[in-house]
Each structure stands twice: as structure tokens, then as C-alpha cells.
Amino acid sequence: MSSLAKFCKISTRLWPQNGVYTYNIAKYSMIRDYKPAQYPTTEEERAKAAEKYNLIKEDYKPIPDDGNGLGDYPELPMVSAEAKDDYYPWDFPEHKRNFNEPMHIWANMLGEDRYYHNPPLRYPMYVYWLTFIGVMGGFVGIFLVCENYKYVQPVVKKQYPSTNKTHYTFESLK
Amino acid sequence: MGNTYAHYVSHPDTTPGIDIEPSFDPQIGFANGRKPRVMVATEEEMQSARLPQDRRDYCAHILIDYQACRKDVWPWAVKCAHKNHEYLNCEYEDYIIRMKEYERERRLLERQKRKKQAEAA
Numbered sequence: 001m002s003s004l005a006k007f008c009k010i011s012t013r014l015w016p017q018n019g020v021y022t023y024n025i026a027k028y029s030m031i032r033d034y035k036p037a038q039y040p041t042t043e044e045e046r047a048k049a050a051e052k053y054n055l056i057k058e059d060y061k062p063i064p065d066d067g068n069g070l071g072d073y074p075e076l077p078m079v080s081a082e083a084k085d086d087y088y089p090w091d092f093p094e095h096k097r098n099f100n101e102p103m104h105i106w107a108n109m110l111g112e113d114r115y116y117h118n119p120p121l122r123y124p125m126y127v128y129w130l131t132f133i134g135v136m137g138g139f140v141g142i143f144l145v146c147e148n149y150k151y152v153q154p155v156v157k158k159q160y161p162s163t164n165k166t167h168y169t170f171e172s173l174k
Numbered sequence: 175m176g177n178t179y180a181h182y183v184s185h186p187d188t189t190p191g192i193d194i195e196p197s198f199d200p201q202i203g204f205a206n207g208r209k210p211r212v213m214v215a216t217e218e219e220m221q222s223a224r225l226p227q228d229r230r231d232y233c234a235h236i237l238i239d240y241q242a243c244r245k246d247v248w249p250w251a252v253k254c255a256h257k258n259h260e261y262l263n264c265e266y267e268d269y270i271i272r273m274k275e276y277e278r279e280r281r282l283l284e285r286q287k288r289k290k291q292a293e294a295a
Contacts, residue, residue, distance in 0.1 A: 150192055152177040155272040156279065157193045160231055161213035167232075168200050168208035170274055 036071030045072075053102045063105065076104045081112040082119070188283040196275050198282045211271075233264035 012018070040046045040062055049072040050060035063070045084096040091099045095111065109115045121128075159167045180189040201207055214235035223238045240261050243254040 149178070149182050152181045152189070152192055154177045154276045155269065156190075156275040157195055157272075158228075158231065159211070159268070159272065161211075166200075167211045167271075169211055169271060171209045172204055173207045173209055 036073040038071055039065040040072050049074075054100050055102055070105065073105055074102055076102060078104065078106070078110070078117045080110045080115060080117045082116045188280060188287055190276060190279050190283070194276075194279070196279050198279065202282065231265075232268060233261060236261040236264050 037049065037052075040049045046060060046062075047057055049062065050057045052072075053060065053074050055074055059074075061075050062072050063075045081096045084090075088096075090096050097103075104110055110117065161167070177189060180186075181191055211232050213232055215230075215238055219238060220230050220234055223241065225234060225237065229237060236257070240254055240257040243257050244251045247253045
């Protein structure tokens with residue numbers, strides 16, 4: 001019964017003065033407004049696209065037209081939020097982003113809670129190389145030493161019965 | 175470790191190495207001669223029991239008994255624990271003989287060295 005009542009109320013809820021529904025419909029279903037345009041071929045088109053994405057003409061470089069359908073969307077440097085300054089007065093400090101700043105095509109994975117694309121090294125590179133060479137060289141060194149000086153067990157070769165060799169116990173014959 | 179150090183560093187001339195065969199006459203020092211080791215299982219028995227090559231040693235007959243016992247009482251293989259113990263004891267004795275042979279070889283090498291030094295002096 002309650003679901004029937006809800007169904008009857010749908011028409012009132014969709015009334016434009018009931019802002020929530022119309023807002024969500026506009027945001028999530030009218031994506032043609034958010035779609036990038038065709039890949040720019042002329043200089044004029046490039047200038048227009050750069051302006052559309054709030055970029056100066058020199059900074060604007062469209063993502064290569066390799067068949068993925070990204071159109072005129074700009075190729076921006078891959079900078080994670082973690083690499084950005086913590087103390088800069090961002091307009092949106094939680095995303096470290098300013099108003100009207102163009103968004104990277106992978107913006108959803110460059111947040112602070114996701115992927116740090118270019119983290120700085122903890123130690124200089126030679127430390128890593130020395131560690132690697134030290135550990136591997138140490139193992140190789142141990143191997144080479146032990147290869148030439150094998151462990152000596154105080155036993156002779158395993159005795160198998162054969163027709164041309166007699167093995168003896170240590171008991172005396174009478 | 176002691177043998178390794180003696181073989182490579184301290185006594186390389188008189189400490190035998192790895193997997194050696196005794197080089198001296200086995201009867202030295204035994205006035206009446208030594209009892210030879212006796213192989214009980216025959217080649218045919220070992221073949222029919224399909225023993226691997228490395229187990230065809232002087233304990234093979236006990237191993238054949240043990241495996242036959244397991245087959246008879248399966249799945250209560252624990253009933254053959256005494257047979258298994260017997261086999262392991264036999265392998266232990268075999269190892270002891272090999273260790274004694276090694277020690278004999280080492281002492282004979284020492285003796286040979288002593289004699290040569292006495293001749294030279």
C-alpha cells in the first residue's frame with residue numbers, strides 16, 4: 001500500500017519547484033553538457049577549447065586522438081594531491097584544488113586517499129643500489145666460497161653390495 | 175665442522191675428503207681377517223620389490239619386509255612400526271661402519287705420514 005502511495009506521489013515530486021529531483025536529473029542524465037567536443041584540428045578550434053577548459057593557449061595540449069573518444073579534453077600533468085602544497089590556501093583544501101581549475105582526466109584516482117603518482121624517494125638512489133648489490137653480492141660470495149670448500153662429513157662413500165668389491169665389518173674372524 | 179677445517183686448512187694431507195673410498199688394504203691390523211658384510215636380499219628380490227637403486231644396500235631385505243608388512247596390514251601401517259625401527263637401526267649401523275672406515279683411513283694416513291717422517295729423519 002505504501003509503495004502504491006509513493007508511486008502516486010511521483011508526479012508531484014518531479015515538479016520543478018521540488019528542486020532535488022530536477023537537480024539530480026540535470027546533473028547525472030544530461031551529460032551532453034559535460035561531454036568534450038571533437039578533437040581540435042585548426043588553431044582556432046584549439047584556442048576555443050583552451051578557453052573552454054580555462055587554460056592559456058600555450059598550456060593547452062589535447063589528449064592524443066587514439067580512438068578512446070576523449071575529444072578535446074586537455075592532457076594535464078599527472079600530479080597527485082599528495083604532491084601539492086599542504087599550506088597553500090586552496091579553494092577546496094580537501095581536494096587541494098582551486099575554483100575553475102581544469103581537472104585531470106584521471107582526477108578520481110589522484111586524490112590524497114588514492115594513488116601517489118610520483119612520490120619522492122626516501123633515500124638517495126645510490127643507497128638503494130648499494131643495498132641491492134650488497135645483499136646479492138653477499139649471497140653470491142657465500143655461494144662461491146661454499147662451492148670451493150664443501151662441508152666434510154666424516155664418512156666414506158655409501159657401501160652398495162657388488163660382485164667385484166667386498167665390504168667388511170669391524171668384527172674379527174675368530 | 176672440525177673435519178671441514180682439518181681437510182681444508184689444518185691437516186689437508188691426512189684428512190680424507192668427501193665421498194672417498196678407503197685406499198688401504200682392508201685387512202691391515204686384523205690378524206685373523208675381518209668378517210665380510212653379508213647381503214641378504216638377492217638382485218631378483220630387489221627387482222621384484224621395485225626398490226629404488228639408492229636403497230639396494232645391505233639393509234634391503236629389512237626394507238622389503240617392512241614394505242610387505244605395510245601392504246599386508248594397510249591402512250593400519252602403524253602396526254609395522256617395529257619393522258620400520260629395525261630398518262632405521264640397520265641404516266644407522268651402516269652409517270656407523272662408514273664412519274669407522276673414514277676414521278680408519280684417517281689414522282692409517284697419519285701412520286703412513288709418521289713412518290715416512292721417521293724414515294727421512
